Amino acid sequence: MTCSVMVRAIPRPGQDTRLKTLAARLAEASRGEPGNIRFEALSEKGGSIVLMAEYDTPEAYDAHMHAPHTEAFRKALERIAEGSGATVTPLARLA
Numbered sequence: 665m666t667c668s669v670m671v672r673a674i675p676r677p678g679q680d681t682r683l684k685t686l687a688a689r690l691a692e693a694s695r696g697e698p699g700n701i702r703f704e705a706l707s708e709k710g711g712s713i714v715l716m717a718e719y720d721t722p723e724a725y726d727a728h729m730h731a732p733h734t735e736a737f738r739k740a741l742e743r744i745a746e747g748s749g750a751t752v753t754p755l756a757r758l759a
Contacts, residue, residue: 670716672708686737
């Protein structure tokens with residue numbers, strides 16, 4: 665069973681460029697992980713970013729969450745994102 669999530673982060677004032685840069689780097693690094701099916705970094709009007717990730721197993725997603733590049737991204741969010749982080753929404757396939 666695949667594991668899909670959507671992540672949304674809102675930049676603090678003046679941090680939108682930095683957030684987009686970090687999200688793009690995370691996407692590049694994550695696409696090479698074992699079990700990654702897709703990893704997209706998107707921007708919303710106003711500077712927020714949305715990450716769409718899909719892994720072939722929950723274990724592959726768990727490994728992603730403990731990867732050094734993911735931990736570094738989450739640590740950076742503490743400084744540059746509203747609420748000191750991001751909202752993670754698990755997704756389920758409808759069809």
